[in-house]
Amino acid sequence: MVGVRALVQRVSSARVDVGDETVGRIGAGLCVLIGVTHTDDAVLAGRLAERIWHLRVFEDRAGLANRSVEEVGGAVLVVSQFTLYADTRRGRRPSFVDAARPEVAEPLVVALADRLRDLGAQVATGRFRAEMRVELVNDGPFTLMLDV
Secondary structure, rough: OOOEEEEEEEEEEEEEEEEOOOEEEHHHHHEEEEEEEEOOOHHHHHHHOOOHHHOOEEOOOOEEEEEHHHHOOOOOEEOOOOHHHHHHOOOOOOOHHHHHHHHHHHHHHHHHHHHHHHHHHHEEEEEOOOOOEEEEEEEEEEEOOOOO
C-alpha cells in the first residue's frame, strides 16, 4: 500500500466552503486533495509537501510545464479527502477501510500544510470533519495523482 496520497490540480482559483462560510480561498496555484492511510506518518506528510512545492506543473515561456508553484508564486489549497483511499474493485459501494480514521489523518494533513508554509507557500485549508464544498477552476486542465 502506498502512503499519503494527493490529487493535485493546477487552478486559476479555488475555494472551499462550509455552510455559508468560505474557510479557504486561493487565486492561481494548486488545489490539493489529501488522502491518508493507516501506516502514514509525519515524515511521509512532509515528503509529500516537498514534492507538491517543487512539482513542475506550471508553464515556462516556451509553454512547457517546467515551473513549480514555488517559482510562480502560487498558493496551495489543502483539503482532506478520505475518499482518495476508496476501494472500488468490487461491488457497487466503495470500501473506505484503507482510509485512516480522522484522529490519525487530521494531524498529518495539518503537518503537510504546516510543512508547505515552512517552505514558503501561501496555504489555505478546508475544515476537517466538515461537509465541504470545493469549487475550483482547473487550469489546463492539469491534474495529477501523487503517492509517497
